[in-house]
Amino acid sequence: MxxxxxxxxxxxxxxxxxxxxxxxxxxxxxxxxxxxxxxxxxxxxxxxxxxxxxxxxxxxxxxxxxxxxxxxxxxxxxxxxxxxxxxxxxxxxxxxxxxxxxxxxxxxxxxxxxxxxxxxxxxxxxxxxxxxxxxxxxxxxxxxxxxxxxxxxxxxxxxxxxxxxxxxxxxxxxxxxxxxxxxxxxxxGNKDVDGDGISNKEDKCPTVAGSAEFGGCADTDTDKDGVMDCCDECPEVAGLAEFNGCPDTDGDGVQDSEDNCPKVAGLKVTHGCPDKDGDGTADKDDACPDVFGPKTNAGCPFKDTDEDGVIDLIDRCVEVPGPAKNEGCPEVFADQLSLDAALRGVNFDTGKWNIRPDAASILDRVATILSENQNLQFKFSIDGHTDNTGSAVRNMTLSNNRANSVKDYLIGKGISANRLRAQGFGETAPIDDNKTSTGRANNRRVEINEVK
CATH class of the missing domain: 2.40.160.20 (Porin)
Incomplete structure (x- = not known):
């Protein structure tokens, strides 16, 4: 067992x-x-x-x-x-x-x-x-x-x-x-059921008598398309030999069984449907059938409001042209010269950091310039400077206070604090000769520069 x-x-x-x-x-x-x-x-x-x-x-x-x-x-x-x-x-x-x-x-x-x-x-x-x-x-x-x-x-x-x-x-x-x-x-049992001289093992139609030419199947062409029924995948519908007897109604080279638009000539890449703008999205699925656009955006081009080549989706400055390397924003602040010219009149008394009345009107103009560029999201550095009167340590503190004094004034005029930073440079960066009173007055100044 x-x-x-x-x-x-x-x-x-x-x-x-x-x-x-x-x-x-x-x-x-x-x-x-x-x-x-x-x-x-x-x-x-x-x-x-x-x-x-x-x-x-x-x-x-x-x-x-x-x-x-x-x-x-x-x-x-x-x-x-x-x-x-x-x-x-x-x-x-x-x-x-x-x-x-x-x-x-x-x-x-x-x-x-x-x-x-x-x-x-x-x-x-x-x-x-x-x-x-x-x-x-x-x-x-x-x-x-x-x-x-x-x-x-x-x-x-x-x-x-x-x-x-x-x-x-x-x-x-x-x-x-x-x-x-x-x-x-x-x-x-019967090695040739249909008696056509072709063994059942080799006969494609073992129960119907046929000829060796057609693999043992009958020499018939029901749909009259030139493809014998033995080899015709669509024996009752006229078709083409290249598609094993199945039709291609619109003649676009895509047989009807695989054609998503069988009555309208199209392209193989779009499964037999037309694509007028050639963007690879069939017209029936294309939200912008006459304009080239990626499939990921339903066949429509991505919007670029400022036409700078950076689409709005990733453009940090949607309404102002700028290069792609700067995320669609301008590389240079357009009104820097205006700021430099205005700030030449902002000076401070020796040892002081309070905003003088004559400087206030100037800073009002500066606030207007910054506000006009609010949408650009530029950020600025307020740099304070002194003359060489007094010690270097005291001058560094004094310059920092002057920079923060201007910053606070601009914030009070509506400029966002996150667009501004203040820092002091003391007497380290003079623009005039400290041997004269005029030169020292010019050195007691504040500058505003775009942060890049």
Whole structure:
């Protein structure tokens, strides 16, 4: 029994690599030869069961290891098969002492489960039911059969058959029996079903007579398009040979089955639909069909309000032209000269940082210049300077105070604080000679410069 199990597993492994299919009209006959095991139980048999002592632990199951089952089957179409099967075995008579010969002859109707699900392949399961005559020693009776099994096809015509089933026999003997079998099965039959001289294996139309020129199919052209039906994927609609007989209504080189606009000539890249602006977005999907634009923007160009080549989406100065390297903003502050000219009049008293009345009007003008460029988001540095009167440390503090004094004044005039920063340079950057009072006055100043 152990060797039989190993053999079955080996054969199933081989069958799993096969692409063969079930019994069909091209191979309608099937012969199965193998061995069977039976397990008999009666109403008084308390140890009966599906497999009984199948694992060699008792004498309730009997098996003849050589050929003890023979079956011949015929495919009758639509997944149904008629089978005549005979089996031979030895059993211990459950109603008397001693061993008896068992002979069974069954007529079964089988149904291929793959047919129910439209499947094909090496694994071919089935169910069956039928009637049979059963001889046990000198007694015999008609019984009902039901079971299931599968064929595992090793090649196109050879496979492994495993079947298990139940039998119920009444008068004149009353017993139930489970029968299990394993064997080799062969498919055979008509090698040329349609009789056209081309074997079923090579015939593209095995049930319809044809010619070798058309692979065994009939020389017909139903739609009159010059493509024979055997090779025509659209046999009832006139088409083109390049599309295997399928049509291209608009003549754009894209067959109708793949054409999103089958009645309007288009381009292959847009699946048969037109693209007037050539931007790769079909007109039917293009929000701007007459203007080139990227697919990511529905076929429309990205908006560039200031026309500086930097789209509004990433332009930091949407309404003022500027280079891409400066995020669409001008690189130079346009009114820097105006600021420089205005600030020449902003001076401070020696040692002081308060805004003098004459400087206030000037700073008002500076605030106006900065406000006019509010949308540009320019930022500015307010730099304070002193003459060389006093110590360098004191002058650094004084210059910082002067810068912050101007910053506070501009903030008070509405300029955003985050656009301004103040810093002092002390006496380190004079613009005039500190030996004269005029020169020292010029050095006591504040400058405003754009931060780049």
């Amino acid at each position: 152990k060797h039989l199990k190993i053999a079955i597993l080996a054969l199933l492994l081989i069958a799993s690599y096969s692409n063969a299919n079930a019994q069909d009209e091209t191979n309608p006959w099937m012969l199965t030869i193998g061995a069977n095991a039976i397990d008999v139980s009666t109403p008084s048999d308390a140890n009966g069961g599906y497999f009984g002592s199948f694992n060699e632990s008792g004498n309730d199951v009997n098996m003849i290891p050589w050929i003890s089952r023979l079956a011949i089957a015929r495919n009758i179409g639509k997944g149904f098969v008629l089978e005549l099967a005979g089996s031979l075995n030895k059993i211990d008579e459950p109603w008397s002492a001693g061993e008896s010969t068992y002979v069974g002859l069954d007529l079964n109707a089988k149904y291929d489960l793959n047919n129910a699900f439209g499947q094909t392949g090496w694994f071919d399961p089935f169910v069956y039911a039928g009637l049979g005559e059963n001889w046990v020693g000198s007694k015999n009776g008609i019984g009902f059969n039901a079971g299931l099994g599968f064929n595992a096809w090793i090649s196109d015509n050879v496979g492994i058959n495993i079947t298990t089933g139940w039998k119920k026999v009444n008068t004149p003997v009353d017993f139930e029996m489970f029968q299990h079998s394993v064997g080799l099965t062969w498919k055979f």
